[in-house]
Amino acid sequence: MSQAETKIDKPEGWNRPAAIVPDGEGEMLEISMGPHHPSTHGVFRMDVTLDGERVVRLKPVLGYMHRNHEKIAEGISYLASMPYTDRLDYMCSLTNNWAYALAVEKLIGQEVPERAEYLRVILGELTRFQNHASSIGFLIQEMGASGTPLMYAFREREKILDLFEELTGARMMVNYMRFGGCRVDASPAWLDKARKVVADLPRFVDEFERLLCSNEILMARTQGVGVLRPELAINAGVTGPMLRASGVNYDVRKVDGYGIYNRFDFRVPLGDHWDVYDRFMVRLLEMRESLKILEVALKEIPGGPVMDPKARIRGLRPKPGEAYGRIESPKGELGFYLISDSGPNPYRYRVRPPSLINLTILEDMCLGHDVADVVLIFGSVDIILGEVDR
Amino acid sequence: MLGEGILKGLAETARNFFGSYFCAERMTTVEYPEQRIAPFEAARTFPFLVYDGADWQAGLRCVSCQICEKECPPKCIFIEKSKDKKPDALGKPQFYPVRFEIDISVCMSCQICVEVCPFEAIKMNTKFELSTEDRFGGLLLNREQLAKSNQYYHQIHATEAAEVDARLAAEKAKFDAKAKGADVAKAASDAAATGEGA
Amino acid sequence: MKTIEEIKSAIEAALPDAAVEIVPNPSPSGQHSLRIQPGHAVAVAKFLRDDAEFKLDYLSNVTGVDWPDYLEAVYHLYSVEKKHGPVILRMRTVNRTDQVELPSFTPIWRSAEFQEREIFDLFGIVFTGHPDLRRLLMWDGFKDHPMRRDYVEPDDFDYEPTAHDEVLRRAQEHKSREQGTGIRDQGPTTA
Numbered sequence: 001m002s003q004a005e006t007k008i009d010k011p012e013g014w015n016r017p018a019a020i021v022p023d024g025e026g027e028m029l030e031i032s033m034g035p036h037h038p039s040t041h042g043v044f045r046m047d048v049t050l051d052g053e054r055v056v057r058l059k060p061v062l063g064y065m066h067r068n069h070e071k072i073a074e075g076i077s078y079l080a081s082m083p084y085t086d087r088l089d090y091m092c093s094l095t096n097n098w099a100y101a102l103a104v105e106k107l108i109g110q111e112v113p114e115r116a117e118y119l120r121v122i123l124g125e126l127t128r129f130q131n132h133a134s135s136i137g138f139l140i141q142e143m144g145a146s147g148t149p150l151m152y153a154f155r156e157r158e159k160i161l162d163l164f165e166e167l168t169g170a171r172m173m174v175n176y177m178r179f180g181g182c183r184v185d186a187s188p189a190w191l192d193k194a195r196k197v198v199a200d201l202p203r204f205v206d207e208f209e210r211l212l213c214s215n216e217i218l219m220a221r222t223q224g225v226g227v228l229r230p231e232l233a234i235n236a237g238v239t240g241p242m243l244r245a246s247g248v249n250y251d252v253r254k255v256d257g258y259g260i261y262n263r264f265d266f267r268v269p270l271g272d273h274w275d276v277y278d279r280f281m282v283r284l285l286e287m288r289e290s291l292k293i294l295e296v297a298l299k300e301i302p303g304g305p306v307m308d309p310k311a312r313i314r315g316l317r318p319k320p321g322e323a324y325g326r327i328e329s330p331k332g333e334l335g336f337y338l339i340s341d342s343g344p345n346p347y348r349y350r351v352r353p354p355s356l357i358n359l360t361i362l363e364d365m366c367l368g369h370d371v372a373d374v375v376l377i378f379g380s381v382d383i384i385l386g387e388v389d390r
Numbered sequence: 391m392l393g394e395g396i397l398k399g400l401a402e403t404a405r406n407f408f409g410s411y412f413c414a415e416r417m418t419t420v421e422y423p424e425q426r427i428a429p430f431e432a433a434r435t436f437p438f439l440v441y442d443g444a445d446w447q448a449g450l451r452c453v454s455c456q457i458c459e460k461e462c463p464p465k466c467i468f469i470e471k472s473k474d475k476k477p478d479a480l481g482k483p484q485f486y487p488v489r490f491e492i493d494i495s496v497c498m499s500c501q502i503c504v505e506v507c508p509f510e511a512i513k514m515n516t517k518f519e520l521s522t523e524d525r526f527g528g529l530l531l532n533r534e535q536l537a538k539s540n541q542y543y544h545q546i547h548a549t550e551a552a553e554v555d556a557r558l559a560a561e562k563a564k565f566d567a568k569a570k571g572a573d574v575a576k577a578a579s580d581a582a583a584t585g586e587g588a
Numbered sequence: 589m590k591t592i593e594e595i596k597s598a599i600e601a602a603l604p605d606a607a608v609e610i611v612p613n614p615s616p617s618g619q620h621s622l623r624i625q626p627g628h629a630v631a632v633a634k635f636l637r638d639d640a641e642f643k644l645d646y647l648s649n650v651t652g653v654d655w656p657d658y659l660e661a662v663y664h665l666y667s668v669e670k671k672h673g674p675v676i677l678r679m680r681t682v683n684r685t686d687q688v689e690l691p692s693f694t695p696i697w698r699s700a701e702f703q704e705r706e707i708f709d710l711f712g713i714v715f716t717g718h719p720d721l722r723r724l725l726m727w728d729g730f731k732d733h734p735m736r737r738d739y740v741e742p743d744d745f746d747y748e749p750t751a752h753d754e755v756l757r758r759a760q761e762h763k764s765r766e767q768g769t770g771i772r773d774q775g776p777t778t779a
Contacts, residue, residue, distance in 0.1 A: 107616070169501060207402060210402050313505065322619065
């Protein structure tokens, strides 16, 4: 292990982070944070080199949850890949389904009926809400709050998961979207229940804000920690709330306008100071924007079929070609790239994982901070290992 | 004042804590297994085979078409088709499965087999307390363990079972009407043939 | 956003000796791609990132594909500043066995760092100019490249107790081999 790491300037050299020169007294300590670690959001390892308490080097080690999902998909049909996409980002299985369905619909040129689009938006925004609530809960938990904000977030998440179970049959692994719409229709009773749940949620967000936002411990630990400059964020391919907390106005829902998102009027919160506190606040504000979209969508949902009658469910054999379809998942830009060779299975099936690509600049953000801040910075990236490793 | 934010947060926590004695919404713990929440109607755990009537072998709806075996993503269904045929609910002779096994340690409850079955023969069960002592053979359910009656299906998924029954009854009515029409036509042509012959 | 022909002519106008060809996409998605040569790839990439018309500053996705005669890397580029895209680039290696180098785009777009490592790990394309090219998802001592179409799994097969048919046969063969030789992990099977 080398002692003297020279300082490297970095105007053009995006490929090397600026390393820290240690004080020179004593040795450096190499520790391995993970893979058995309560705060690493899964089985994830970081080899951290410390000078006292300061981080000098940080190398992420991945692959503990690699299940070779992309190769499995090359051996099974397009429909049979849908339940496997649930298990990528297992907290937000509905948005994974949506991204895959969008990619296949682009590949075959399939239209989606309007009621199905509204249902997709409703379920997508419910997923975003419960993901951001849990993510904030876990971040505060890692700060040492012993579970109180996490359990409040999970209390609301239970209501949303109950809605999912009533509609799709499963709480987490829903397998609900199909190429050309949704699998089952939502009954009027379900829509009423959803309206009631959504009417109660703003009160919870207020409670969450009162509990957390002016908490001095939270502010002292997160403000000024893990600063990510906007130009580095764009160049490193960071997307999602992390990019918007660095002040960059890029939300795939507004840029691409996939589905029917251009009918809804919602704002995109941006951060000013680019630190962990901004990422936490951006997620909180996005929860409020999701509720706005939900109220409008639940009011305006039209009648009609939820599945295009000409759509094929099984035995799909697309013509040769390729397509890249992307959505704004709660973690970032989730994209599926499919190459078809007119067989029943895809020739190449690629998942563009937002969590893995957001981890590219983890080392940059953590250098110079204390080792206790590494956990916070890592928690603010909001990754999930099912997506990082696939 | 330093600490004001923390005190406000503690006030929230206190409101939740004392409120849980009065407001049912804040007391969210359900003490399983003494208290149980009724499962939702659409809930699903593992598949089962439906049979009509009292005898599970005679009334099994599955005709061993093996579509569910082909479409199952983790390939947890194993079917062996019979060599002979037996009559089904409509009276037509159909194949039946000699072996129909589902490995529920592999099954991921995706419900694609239910979606693609053309004969309404396989549906999703809702039981989840399925632990066994035999870690290997105990999780491989064979034909007999999978077969459950149509009354059981009505118990667990009432509206879905009613819809399925209505669909099957409509099919049977159409089949009967066509058969009766064919019988009438056959009788007429026979009479015409004998009338001519005589 | 320009059409694919206009993008091709813009690149050729700025870099006259860069050989760019259009790879059409017959599917309804209409996402055609441009194939560039490895020799000029870095110049083309810098042009696309810095030129005022394009400003493609965000590399979204790097994919490796295994074709029968060569390996390929596909890049999806978007612009955060101008909010347009995608521009899809492709680069092909010479063959699949010994000439598998391609230039790395990590010095230009940092987001390629982990994605190129993953392609090196799973397909075997060596990216020259990458600052830290080692395996990402598999462990460091792993041999072979799992995502290739001709990958054969090693015979370190765990006995699957409720196995049937093909899976049971393989498990039984493995067990008899293991009991015969006493070695648990064997090389690739011939079965």
